[in-house]
Amino acid sequence: MARIDVNHVRHSYLPNPRTDADFALREVHHTFEDGGAYALLGPSGCGKTTLLNIISGLLHPSHGQLLFNGRDVTNLSTQERNIAQVFQFPVIYDTMTVYDNLAFPLRNRGVPEADVDRKVRETLEMIDLASWAKKKARGLTADQKQKISLGRGLVRSDVNAILFDEPLTVIDPHMKWVLRSQLKQLHRRFGYTMVYVTHDQTEALTFADQVVVMYDGGIVQIGTPAELFERPRHTFVGYFIGSPGMNVMPVAIDGKTATLGSQRIELPGAPKADSGAIELGIRPEYVRLGRDGMAVSISKVEDVGRHKVVRAKLEGRDIAAVIGEDETVPAEPKVRFDPAGINIYADSWRVEMGA
Amino acid sequence: MEKTWNNKAWFLVLPVLVLVAFSAVIPLMTVVNYSVQDTFGNNVFFWAGTEWFEELLSSSRFWEAMVRNLIFSFIILSIQVPLGIFIALNMPKKGWGVPVCLVLMALPLLIPWNVVGTIWQVFGRNDIGLLGYYVNALGIDYNYVQDPFDAWVTIIIMDVWHWTSLVVLLCYAGLVSIPDAFYQAAKIDGASRWAVFRYIQLPKMQRVLLIAVLLRFMDSFMIYTEPFVVTGGGPGNSTTFLSIDLVKTALGQFDLGPAAAMSLVYFLIILLLSWVFYTVMTNYDAER
Numbered sequence A: 001m002a003r004i005d006v007n008h009v010r011h012s013y014l015p016n017p018r019t020d021a022d023f024a025l026r027e028v029h030h031t032f033e034d035g036g037a038y039a040l041l042g043p044s045g046c047g048k049t050t051l052l053n054i055i056s057g058l059l060h061p062s063h064g065q066l067l068f069n070g071r072d073v074t075n076l077s078t079q080e081r082n083i084a085q086v087f088q089f090p091v092i093y094d095t096m097t098v099y100d101n102l103a104f105p106l107r108n109r110g111v112p113e114a115d116v117d118r119k120v121r122e123t124l125e126m127i128d129l130a131s132w133a134k135k136k137a138r139g140l141t142a143d144q145k146q147k148i149s150l151g152r153g154l155v156r157s158d159v160n161a162i163l164f165d166e167p168l169t170v171i172d173p174h175m176k177w178v179l180r181s182q183l184k185q186l187h188r189r190f191g192y193t194m195v196y197v198t199h200d201q202t203e204a205l206t207f208a209d210q211v212v213v214m215y216d217g218g219i220v221q222i223g224t225p226a227e228l229f230e231r232p233r234h235t236f237v238g239y240f241i242g243s244p245g246m247n248v249m250p251v252a253i254d255g256k257t258a259t260l261g262s263q264r265i266e267l268p269g270a271p272k273a274d275s276g277a278i279e280l281g282i283r284p285e286y287v288r289l290g291r292d293g294m295a296v297s298i299s300k301v302e303d304v305g306r307h308k309v310v311r312a313k314l315e316g317r318d319i320a321a322v323i324g325e326d327e328t329v330p331a332e333p334k335v336r337f338d339p340a341g342i343n344i345y346a347d348s349w350r351v352e353m354g355a
Numbered sequence B: 001m002e003k004t005w006n007n008k009a010w011f012l013v014l015p016v017l018v019l020v021a022f023s024a025v026i027p028l029m030t031v032v033n034y035s036v037q038d039t040f041g042n043n044v045f046f047w048a049g050t051e052w053f054e055e056l057l058s059s060s061r062f063w064e065a066m067v068r069n070l071i072f073s074f075i076i077l078s079i080q081v082p083l084g085i086f087i088a089l090n091m092p093k094k095g096w097g098v099p100v101c102l103v104l105m106a107l108p109l110l111i112p113w114n115v116v117g118t119i120w121q122v123f124g125r126n127d128i129g130l131l132g133y134y135v136n137a138l139g140i141d142y143n144y145v146q147d148p149f150d151a152w153v154t155i156i157i158m159d160v161w162h163w164t165s166l167v168v169l170l171c172y173a174g175l176v177s178i179p180d181a182f183y184q185a186a187k188i189d190g191a192s193r194w195a196v197f198r199y200i201q202l203p204k205m206q207r208v209l210l211i212a213v214l215l216r217f218m219d220s221f222m223i224y225t226e227p228f229v230v231t232g233g234g235p236g237n238s239t240t241f242l243s244i245d246l247v248k249t250a251l252g253q254f255d256l257g258p259a260a261a262m263s264l265v266y267f268l269i270i271l272l273l274s275w276v277f278y279t280v281m282t283n284y285d286a287e288r
Ligand SMILES: Nc1ncnc2c1ncn2[C@@H]1O[C@H](COP(=O)(O)OP(=O)(O)OP(=O)(O)O)[C@@H](O)[C@H]1O
Pocket: A013, A024, A042, A043, A044, A045, A046, A047, A048, A049, A050, A051, A088
């Protein structure tokens, strides 16, 4: 168990990186608190796996430093860092039995056989493969292999941290849910530092206390799920988190008023933005559809179960609004923006509002 | 789904059958034909029954050659397989070293058998050969023409030089097919170098190793050209393998009947041993 400081880490896979574009990780500077459960969220290719591999020591960063509990481990091997990692693509030792696969990380570290047996049985129970213990791992299905891969990450309880790289992609939804709650339980019981990479925002939001959103080789925001939802620091976070994503539209600002085409929108305060491309962001959940406000033309209404998503055009731009299951769209629809949900962005980064 | 029977398929495989018939079955049948007959030339044949087979199987000359073959194959396999694996493991997996190594490895395989024999025949001579001359200069008495042990050493080194690359290339193909994730997982799991070999690399190489062992076994068991060129089967009969003996009988003495019987027995032995190897190795595979 450890606090992990990632100090100004940059990484490039190229031998002689010159521009920023050559870096798979532009700069990551962040502390993973001891015992925290973090979800790492971001689009494909943004550097999530690279960051995990640097933490576990499979990759040596081009620049920067890594501290475990304040001790510099940048030059320590994976073994010495004592970290468990579950890979994006399941790795199993297919000449071994399921049991031996799980015992492998323990036996390699010279754990007494009695402890090995206890830990392995416990883990087998957890991943629901107890009856498969004596089977060769070779003949298993893809999701069973992924469970074994996951199990090998969980079998050691003395690790500094466990890193999960999309560990549940091929597991069916129900089992996914079960395993996720077991991971949470384990986390409470042993208090490891956990970092969990995923593409899936619901998975991230349910698993983690803190969600780290990565974009294009850097961290754009770290926060609780609520913070990410209410106050996205970057328009990317607004798009990426939430379904549908945040509405972002270019506006002109004058004091406490924003102008969108011919419409004027009252803001909760005066944004401290004087330069750059100014945009207004509002989540569909804060767009009120009714009989007064700005006129829109409806293009589509999607019923997604608990609520409806209304797609419309406002001043020629696409906008989404969320309305309740029982609400109906008025004949001459208009929208208002709830001031509580308005964020202003300058060059894609959020700016604070003054009084 | 129901199976559909369509006799047109036979028509499609016909060309292959004809080809195989001409290239393999018909020559084999002529050999069978010769093996049960006797002749004094002029195309006059007499029925000899199993006479040649009985004579062959009771001749010590045949059994001695056979034992030599088995020993030779055994030595060859026990050197080339471990050595091939070892070299493959140490070959670079990326960068400019890969094509260089591959070309170096492929070179011996591209040289014709009889040239290999000639190279080593000259190489080992102690008057003008680089190897022979310097080994003798070091004070080691080495002469493959007179000393059976030296003759064997020469032939074995020659075969190792010639054919280890085949094992290397096959193993290498198996090794490069292992995704990086396996090595990463092994590091996370704290696996030793040996454990990585035993549980990741060896299982991945197993299939190609089976092929390598079969090929090297059959080839070394049938070895003819190289020892024939280097030692001509001598000194004495010490490097006379079955194939050399066969050619001596068939072409040297023109005893077609005994030679045919010998070819058949030889053929059956190779078939049998290959089958044994294959069964053992695939069973082992299935068991694990
Ligand atoms: N071994 C490598 N060699 C060269 N470039 C690499 C290598 N691994 C990753 N990259 C590049 O680095 C960038 C970050 O990759 P990374 O695998 O960390 O992304 P990721 O966020 O894990 O994506 P995904 O969600 O698809 O797994 C990508 O542009 C990728 O092409």
